[in-house]
Amino acid sequence: MAVATYSLNDGAVARARRLIDARQYVLDSDWGDVQPRAAAENAFLESHTWDEYAEWHLGLTEGAGEQTKARYGFGYGDFKRVHRTGLIACVYRAAEWGHKEVELAAHDLLQHLDATRST
Numbered sequence: 001m002a003v004a005t006y007s008l009n010d011g012a013v014a015r016a017r018r019l020i021d022a023r024q025y026v027l028d029s030d031w032g033d034v035q036p037r038a039a040a041e042n043a044f045l046e047s048h049t050w051d052e053y054a055e056w057h058l059g060l061t062e063g064a065g066e067q068t069k070a071r072y073g074f075g076y077g078d079f080k081r082v083h084r085t086g087l088i089a090c091v092y093r094a095a096e097w098g099h100k101e102v103e104l105a106a107h108d109l110l111q112h113l114d115a116t117r118s119t
Contacts, residue, residue: 006059006073006094008101013109015055016082020113024081027117031085034078041069044079058090059102074102076109084113 019025026034036044036056045053050067054060056079057072064071074094076086087110094103 003097005062006099006102007062008105009054009058009060012055012058013105016076016109017112019082020116025113026081026083029083029085031083031089034083035075035086036078058105059099
């Protein structure tokens with residue numbers, strides 16, 4: 001089975017860091033229940049740009065068309081806040097599939113969130 005290749009989305013990393021600094025995060029959630037589904041993604045795209053949508057995804061799928069949902073992977077939030085469990089899921093999934101750049105960025109964001117919440 002072929003695994004997609006991802007590059008790191010620096011804009012998403014910057015947005016996540018800004019949200020964490022502004023304390024716009026959820027510490028305890030069930031990511032499987034709160035991660036945006038297709039309907040929520042479509043609703044977001046009705047009133048936001050593709051660039052804004054991209055900032056909620058740490059990975060950019062190599063070879064996928066611009067302005068398609070297939071282009072973006074490793075979501076970490078609910079289009080309002082960073083979810084700690086979303087970052088954990090990103091670390092785990094990126095590590096599982098060997099996407100080291102995304103894994104390390106998600107890990108760094110998780111460490112930043114944990115340091116921020118303890119101050």
